[in-house]
Every structure is written in C-alpha cells, then in structure tokens.
Amino acid sequence: MKQRPKYIIMIGPQASGKGTYSKAIVEKYGVVHISSGQLLRDNIKNETRLGKKAKPYIDAGNLVPDKIIIKIIKKRLKEKDAKDGAVFDGFPRTLSQARSIIKYVGVSAVVYANISDEIVFERAAGRLTCENCGSISGVKYIKQGQKCACGGEYKVREDDTKEVIARRLANFHEITKPVVRFFERVIDAQGQKIFIEIDATGSIESVNKNVLASLEKLFNYSKKEAKKAGKVTDGTN
Numbered sequence: 001m002k003q004r005p006k007y008i009i010m011i012g013p014q015a016s017g018k019g020t021y022s023k024a025i026v027e028k029y030g031v032v033h034i035s036s037g038q039l040l041r042d043n044i045k046n047e048t049r050l051g052k053k054a055k056p057y058i059d060a061g062n063l064v065p066d067k068i069i070i071k072i073i074k075k076r077l078k079e080k081d082a083k084d085g086a087v088f089d090g091f092p093r094t095l096s097q098a099r100s101i102i103k104y105v106g107v108s109a110v111v112y113a114n115i116s117d118e119i120v121f122e123r124a125a126g127r128l129t130c131e132n133c134g135s136i137s138g139v140k141y142i143k144q145g146q147k148c149a150c151g152g153e154y155k156v157r158e159d160d161t162k163e164v165i166a167r168r169l170a171n172f173h174e175i176t177k178p179v180v181r182f183f184e185r186v187i188d189a190q191g192q193k194i195f196i197e198i199d200a201t202g203s204i205e206s207v208n209k210n211v212l213a214s215l216e217k218l219f220n221y222s223k224k225e226a227k228k229a230g231k232v233t234d235g236t237n
C-alpha cells in the first residue's frame, strides 16, 4: 500500500535541538528536512530578492514577515523530493504560518521540544555553525574555522550574539508559544491529537529515541483507528 505523505512539524526555541531531531525523523521516515532558517540563510547567501528583504529581520533577531517565509516554504514544497513528506524545522512560527501550512499540505504530527530559557542561553551562546551546510557543533568540541565534513568552515552565526539570542527567545515566548497552544488542540481525521511534547533537556540520544518512539505510537494508533473505520490510511490527514 502506498503510504500517504507525512508532514511533521518540529517546534521549539533556538538551540532546543530541532535540527538534530529532524535529521533522525528524516532517516526513519524518508521525508525531506525543510529548515526555514537554513532556507533563509541560503537565500541571503545567493542574494535573492527574498533573501535581501529577510536579512535585516534575521540580523536583529526578529521574525521575517509571514509573506516572505510562506513563499519560500511553498516554493521548496513544490520540489519533487518533498512529495513524500517533510519535517519542518523552524516553521511555522506564527499562527498565520500554522494555518497556512495546514491548508497547504495538512499536518500529520507536531513535536514540541520543550527546554528552559537557561539551557537555551547556555547552548546558543556556545555553538558553532557550518557556514556551508548549517550543521551545528559546540565550542567545547571544535574550534572556530575548523572544517566540517562537507568542506565548509565552522563559524559563530551572526545572530548568535547575546542580545540577538535574547530577542529571539522573547519572540518565541510571545509569538510562537501561541502556535504551540494552537497545535495542542488540533485533532486529525481519526479524532486524535497530533501534538507531542518532549522534554529536550537530556542527551541527544535519549531525546532522539523519545521523539521517534512518540511519533511511532501516534502513527500506529492512527493506523489502527483508520482500519476500524474502514479507511485506508497511515494515519496522516
């Protein structure tokens, strides 16, 4: 049976490990990784019209306008590799973005990586990002300028300064927390919740395991319910 595409949203503050857990989801479900931050940085690097518009917002630690990011995401979703599903990392961050993606592709699951502000500061201020592929490592493990496996150099991201980290965190609480509350109430076609909350404080391995096990439970439950109702689906909307 051909499975329906899975569109999974990874939501959480900066440095909550969204990118890392997204990669585990990509491996398990064979979906593509769509990181809104990385798409924006690529647009800036390539000096696209949308990238030029987005840059001042990112530099200040503010969200880029919905119109810009929604355009970028929809364009990415039109590519062939996104037809079997995707894990969205960093998108949606506003209620308007959330409503727009539900309408556009439907959402199978939402994983909220919950973490305290103190740990966000500790992690974000101590991370280096590959300028080429966006992979992240801690200053404890590598030095600035060190080469990543892809050939790019690890650098401090321009928006990882103390002030900008604080601004982004404030925006998360003010603007993105309502999105978390919104998804908490969303019910899928089988009448079940699609929302999963994970404590993202532990080690990468343990959080990864928790994320994958919770998703599997959600998808298996949906499969059973759909069978009972005589519908052929894998539990996605």
Ligand code: ADP
Binding pocket: 013, 014, 015, 036, 037, 038, 040, 057, 058, 059, 061, 062, 063, 064, 065, 069, 089, 090, 091, 092, 093, 094, 097, 159, 168
């Ligand atoms: P982090 O998760 O560390 O904040 P990201 O790479 O996800 O980093 O995002 C970097 C910046 O890109 C954000 O601070 C914001 O300015 C912009 N951005 C990313 N995703 C979105 C989005 N969905 N809506 C608006 N702005 C976004």
